[in-house]
Amino acid sequence: MKQIECHDVCYAYDGEPVLRHVEFAIAKGEAVALTGPNGAGKSTLLRLLNGLIFPELGSYFFEGQEITKTRMAEHKFSKYFHQRMGYVWQNPDVQLFCSSVAEELAFGPVQMGLSAAEIDGRVQDALELFGLIRLQNRAPYTLSGGEKKKAALASIFTMNPQVWTLDEPLASLDDKTQDWLVEFLQALKEAGKTLLFSTHEERLLKQLADRQLLLSSQHEISFN
Ligand SMILES: Nc1ncnc2c1ncn2[C@@H]1O[C@H](COP(=O)(O)OP(=O)(O)OP(=O)(O)O)[C@@H](O)[C@H]1O
Numbered sequence: 001m002k003q004i005e006c007h008d009v010c011y012a013y014d015g016e017p018v019l020r021h022v023e024f025a026i027a028k029g030e031a032v033a034l035t036g037p038n039g040a041g042k043s044t045l046l047r048l049l050n051g052l053i054f055p056e057l058g059s060y061f062f063e064g065q066e067i068t069k070t071r072m073a074e075h076k077f078s079k080y081f082h083q084r085m086g087y088v089w090q091n092p093d094v095q096l097f098c099s100s101v102a103e104e105l106a107f108g109p110v111q112m113g114l115s116a117a118e119i120d121g122r123v124q125d126a127l128e129l130f131g132l133i134r135l136q137n138r139a140p141y142t143l144s145g146g147e148k149k150k151a152a153l154a155s156i157f158t159m160n161p162q163v164w165t166l167d168e169p170l171a172s173l174d175d176k177t178q179d180w181l182v183e184f185l186q187a188l189k190e191a192g193k194t195l196l197f198s199t200h201e202e203r204l205l206k207q208l209a210d211r212q213l214l215l216s217s218q219h220e221i222s223f224n
Pocket residue numbers: 013014018036037038039040041042043044045
């Protein structure tokens with residue numbers, strides 16, 4: 001059993017097929033780049049892997065458990081699942097919803113039922129690591145694009161998920177922040193985390209990916 005398995009997964013929007021017979025598996029600790037042209041279905045596949053939409057045909061297994069609408073409607077299961085699997089959206093605006101950066105970082109750990117001391121420790125560590133200390137009381141919508149991205153990454157970091165899924169993580173970041181983020185992702189990989197990231201960036205393929213999962217415009221999936 002692999003950590004993530006998709007078998008013959010199909011998904012369509014309003015009858016328009018986007019994912020067609022997608023078949024792949026990812027082992028724990030692998031770093032996999034999800035590639036393919038605009039509109040190939042990368043973001044759709046990441047939403048499906050995060051239990052936000054479900055296969056219309058075929059099946060998706062996470063750590064041996066089939067992820068279905070019924071399963072995700074079980075509060076206890078969905079909580080467990082979201083703790084194991086972090087999702088950094090392409091657009092941080094849809095991810096950040098609290099009234100301050102510090103609250104945003106505490107949200108996941110609070111949901112996990114951690115002690116106040118543990119929550120505070122995680123938030124402080126993340127504020128430091130992501131360079132967000134001076135922004136901690138700011139409302140997320142007042143941050144710059146790059147600052148929002150860091151806050152979104154930090155809000156996943158405080159949950160310490162085993163699997164990180166990231167949609168175009170380098171998009172709209174300056175060179176220095178990109179360098180920093182590549183190093184951060186390399187450190188996650190070295191810590192044994194599983195990474196799946198959609199990207200158009202050559203450097204992520206070279207510096208981070210163990211292999212590539214290509215969603216082609218013909219909707220076939222292949223590895224190299
Ligand atoms: N909510 C939606 N309703 C209808 N069609 C959608 C919806 N979301 C995505 N699509 C369509 O599904 C296809 C795949 O979209 P998706 O966002 O998954 O592609 P992508 O590979 O992430 O592209 P990009 O590289 O531009 O981010 C596109 O043709 C898109 O227009």
